[in-house]
Amino acid sequence: MKVLKFGGTSVANAENISKVIKILENESKKHKIAVVVSALGGTTDMLIEAGELATAKDENYLEVFQQIADRHNNVVEVLIKGQKKQTVLKHVNSKLEELKQILQGIYLINEFSNKTIDKIVSFGELLSSYIISEALEQALQNSSLKDSRELILTDSTFTNAIVKTKETSTNISTFFKKNKDKVVVLPGFVSRNKNNDTTTLGRGGSDYTAALIASALKADVLEIWTDVSGMYTANPKLVKQAFPITEISYQEAMELSHFGAKVLYPPTVQPALQKNIPIHIKNTFAPADEGTFITKKSKDKKEPVKGISHIENIALLTLEGNGMIGVPGFSKRLFSALSRSNINVVLITQASSEHSICVGIYSADAKKAKQIVDEEFVYEISKKKIKPLLVEDGLAIVAVVGDNMKNHQGISGRMFRALGKNNVNVRAIAQGASERNISAVISNIDIKKALTALHNRFFEKQIKTLNLFIVGVGNVGAILLNQINKQQSYLNENLLLNVKVVGISNSKKMIFDEEGIDLNCWNEQLKKGKKQSLKSFFDTVKEFNLSNSIFVDVTANEEVAKTYKDYLKESISVIACNKIACSSKYSDYQELKDLSRKYNASFLFETNVGAGLPVINTLNNLINSGDKITSIQAVLSGSLNFIFNNFDENSSFHDIVKQAQEEGYTEPDPRIDLSGVDVARKILILTREAGYKLDLKDIKNQSFLPKESLKAKTVDDFYNTLKTEASHFSKLYNSAKNNDCQLKYVAEFNNGKASVGLKEINKEHPFYNLKGKDNIVLFFTERYIEQPLIIKGAGAGAEVTASGLFGDIITLGRN
Ligand code: ADP
Numbered sequence: 180m181k182v183l184k185f186g187g188t189s190v191a192n193a194e195n196i197s198k199v200i201k202i203l204e205n206e207s208k209k210h211k212i213a214v215v216v217s218a219l220g221g222t223t224d225m226l227i228e229a230g231e232l233a234t235a236k237d238e239n240y241l242e243v244f245q246q247i248a249d250r251h252n253n254v255v256e257v258l259i260k261g262q263k264k265q266t267v268l269k270h271v272n273s274k275l276e277e278l279k280q281i282l283q284g285i286y287l288i289n290e291f292s293n294k295t296i297d298k299i300v301s302f303g304e305l306l307s308s309y310i311i312s313e314a315l316e317q318a319l320q321n322s323s324l325k326d327s328r329e330l331i332l333t334d335s336t337f338t339n340a341i342v343k344t345k346e347t348s349t350n351i352s353t354f355f356k357k358n359k360d361k362v363v364v365l366p367g368f369v370s371r372n373k374n375n376d377t378t379t380l381g382r383g384g385s386d387y388t389a390a391l392i393a394s395a396l397k398a399d400v401l402e403i404w405t406d407v408s409g410m411y412t413a414n415p416k417l418v419k420q421a422f423p424i425t426e427i428s429y430q431e432a433m434e435l436s437h438f439g440a441k442v443l444y445p446p447t448v449q450p451a452l453q454k455n456i457p458i459h460i461k462n463t464f465a466p467a468d469e470g471t472f473i474t475k476k477s478k479d480k481k482e483p484v485k486g487i488s489h490i491e492n493i494a495l496l497t498l499e500g501n502g503m504i505g506v507p508g509f510s511k512r513l514f515s516a517l518s519r520s521n522i523n524v525v526l527i528t529q530a531s532s533e534h535s536i537c538v539g540i541y542s543a544d545a546k547k548a549k550q551i552v553d554e555e556f557v558y559e560i561s562k563k564k565i566k567p568l569l570v571e572d573g574l575a576i577v578a579v580v581g582d583n584m585k586n587h588q589g590i591s592g593r594m595f596r597a598l599g600k601n602n603v604n605v606r607a608i609a610q611g612a613s614e615r616n617i618s619a620v621i622s623n624i625d626i627k628k629a630l631t632a633l634h635n636r637f638f639e640k641q642i643k644t645l646n647l648f649i650v651g652v653g654n655v656g657a658i659l660l661n662q663i664n665k666q667q668s669y670l671n672e673n674l675l676l677n678v679k680v681v682g683i684s685n686s687k688k689m690i691f692d693e694e695g696i697d698l699n700c701w702n703e704q705l706k707k708g709k710k711q712s713l714k715s716f717f718d719t720v721k722e723f724n725l726s727n728s729i730f731v732d733v734t735a736n737e738e739v740a741k742t743y744k745d746y747l748k749e750s751i752s753v754i755a756c757n758k759i760a761c762s763s764k765y766s767d768y769q770e771l772k773d774l775s776r777k778y779n780a781s782f783l784f785e786t787n788v789g790a791g792l793p794v795i796n797t798l799n800n801l802i803n804s805g806d807k808i809t810s811i812q813a814v815l816s817g818s819l820n821f822i823f824n825n826f827d828e829n830s831s832f833h834d835i836v837k838q839a840q841e842e843g844y845t846e847p848d849p850r851i852d853l854s855g856v857d858v859a860r861k862i863l864i865l866t867r868e869a870g871y872k873l874d875l876k877d878i879k880n881q882s883f884l885p886k887e888s889l890k891a892k893t894v895d896d897f898y899n900t901l902k903t904e905a906s907h908f909s910k911l912y913n914s915a916k917n918n919d920c921q922l923k924y925v926a927e928f929n930n931g932k933a934s935v936g937l938k939e940i941n942k943e944h945p946f947y948n949l950k951g952k953d954n955i956v957l958f959f960t961e962r963y964i965e966q967p968l969i970i971k972g973a974g975a976g977a978e979v980t981a982s983g984l985f986g987d988i989i990t991l992g993r994n
């Protein structure tokens with residue numbers, strides 16, 4: 180004997196019911212079967228809506244009624260053939276007429292009690308079971324319909340009735356003993372009290388009807404046929420990576436369903452567990468899929484965590500006050516008050532100080548809870564022994580579930596680290612005594628992020644996704660996108676990193692795609708993007724609320740640098756090639772560092788000095804390992820180096836600077852390089868990273884530019900002065916040549932003081948042979964005393980700068 184239950188989606192329309200009939204044709208060849216069916220998907224909601232409209236004297240209830248009537252008529256039209264069609268239509272429409280009259284009654288008397296609700300919603304299952312049994316009879320000729328209300332007896336808690344199990348079990352077994360049909364169809368959800376009033380078993384209750392029947396008949400298996408291929412590791416509608424659990428214990432399934440895994444109505448497990456009947460969850464739309472087996476002990480013992488579930492719309496009640504300490508009876512009174520008003524308690528936590536107690540309930544009950552609890556404790560509140568009940572709404576519970584968690588240490592550590600890392604604020608924590616469940620109360624808006632992060636932590640240990648939001652896709656930015664595109668599969672395979680670019684912006688347009696922008700055609704897409712604004716870019720990043728979000732600034736723009744704070748405060752990491760933030764006021768730099776620590780978000784800017792060369796990283800390693808920088812000598816401008824390496828008696832200074840700009844070695848405004856400001860910023864950043872509190876004004880900067888060039892108002896004017904002042908530059912060159920020296924633009928830091936300026940470098944100095952656009956940095960430290968630690972190599976150019984940024988992205992991904 181088998182009991183099969185088909186949910187709302189499985190019987191939503193004629194096409195789906197045909198699939199159900201096919202499954203039943205197959206099954207009935209092998210066993211006797213009881214088939215429990217839900218209402219056509221969505222009908223229960225529509226029936227409640229019609230009732231509510233009618234109570235509110237809103238005539239639209241008739242429209243909703245008509246939709247219900249049409250759906251049922253349509254199904255009969257398609258499914259029932261021949262002469263039988265008229266008989267079935269007649270019966271269905273007489274039931275619908277009855278429903279309409281009750282709705283009219285509600286309209287007239289403005290009353291929609293729980294008792295009436297049950298009367299109304301029962302039509303859903305009564306109609307669906309009738310139609311399906313007729314369609315089945317047409318296919319099998321050996322089936323019948325039995326009204327579950329004649330079998331399932333309950334108390335009178337309308338809309339959520341408690342089953343009288345003994346009588347119910349006897350009724351079921353007596354009926355089935357006599358019944359000789361191969362297939363019996365029964366409506367789920369509906370039941371009756373001892374006065375023969377219709378009651379129901381709670382929303383989702385058809386699963387429970389099927390379990391009661393399976394238990395009474397000691398069925399071989401209870402099959403729950405639904406629209407997904409089993410109980411998943413997390414709600415598959417929210418977590419794309421979730422997958423069906425093949426085997427799970429009754430307790431685990433109960434825990435997951437109690438904490439929101441809607442695929443199984445929580446009370447369903449108990450009757451099956453008592454008789455040790457396996458529950459098999461199957462997909463009506465993919466019958467060949469394995470599904471989930473729920474049994475006494477799941478064989479799969481390896482994984483401590485089996486699934487993650489969540490409940491939305493939770494309110495947290497906090498009863499707090501010194502008067503509670505050591506006084507027995509407070510919690511009993513709190514729970515009795517809630518229970519008297521039928522308020523379901525979902526979660527409880529109490530600190531050991533007994534100073535406060537925290538209770539999670541459904542948001543819908545929050546108002547009532549506040550009223551009745553404050554009434555219950557009116558005396559204590561007036562005497563200030565406790566505070567009025569504190570209610571926080573808009574919350575959710577996420578629960579991590581597994582029988583085997585108790586044998587593994589560190590599960591909760593992993594859970595809360597994953598939440599913390601993704602900036603999910605935890606309001607309360609509860610762990611069941613069985614240690615089968617750890618629950619956290621979080622904000623409703625964080626649900627998806629929390630589930631994804633937890634799922635990633637417990638079920639997808641392998642691949643970590645980085646979500647990049649890139650601002651500035653000029654020369655360097657475009658190359659970075661290209662590098663990411665080319666390297667994606669390597670990173671996936673070798674570093675288990677999935678680098679996804681979710682947002683791109685230039686100064687005019689911006690585009691977003693949560694699934695990752697196609698990097699083969701980002702350019703065309705960006706042209707069609709939304710109008711850019713830094714504010715709406717930030718708002719969108721925040722709204723996406725994705726785990727491991729990274730903001731990448733590939734501009735040289737001050738306004739963009741000002742937004743870093745906002746990102747860090749949202750625990751979004753920042754990677755910048757823009758130097759402005761780190762070289763602005765010391766207090767600003769310090770604030771960014773502090774925010775990065777406080778919100779556990781990285782702030783990386785390796786490319787600020789020496790493009791892709793590992794200058795800042797090396798410096799950080801020295802400092803972190805306890806070394807101290809005593810002196811720095813460096814040539815830090817790839818552009819100035821390029822210029823002075825190429826400038827000689829046969830060339831014009833103007834043309835060389837032009838060439839440097841054209842080849843992408845200078846900042847967009849070459850004056851930033853030639854005035855020495857860019858180098859000053861770089862040495863400033865190095866000294867700050869070395870632990871010194873310097874500002875830009877503390878860096879001595881003796882310019883080699885003539886007055887006229889310094890005064891130039893525009894880039895074009897500036898270029899002109901390079902022509903008119905050509906003799907000034909020749910003089911600089913000739914002096915160096917006469918002294919057998921090379922011109923180098925040098926940054927220095929000694930005894931807490933820093934300076935930048937053009938120097939004549941003699942043959943013995945390590946800077947003398949510096950070629951092309953190379954940079955060099957010498958760190959003298961307490962450990963590197965005589966021979967400095969030297970870093971040397973190409974320090975400018977779009978390719979190496981992009982690869983430096985990419986390096987920061989990977990560093991962050993591997994943290
Ligand atoms: P039915 O109408 O068949 O009773 P339900 O809507 O009650 O179906 O339950 C199935 C739905 O449960 C799925 O479509 C899915 O959205 C939701 N669900 C939530 N959590 C889980 C989970 N952990 N595994 C599977 N489904 C889940």
Ligand code: ASP
Nearest residue numbers: 217223368382383384385
């Ligand atoms: N039709 C009911 C509901 O929608 C019962 C069920 O489908 O299980 O809640």
Ligand code: MG
Nearest residue numbers: 186383441442
């Ligand atoms: Mg259901």
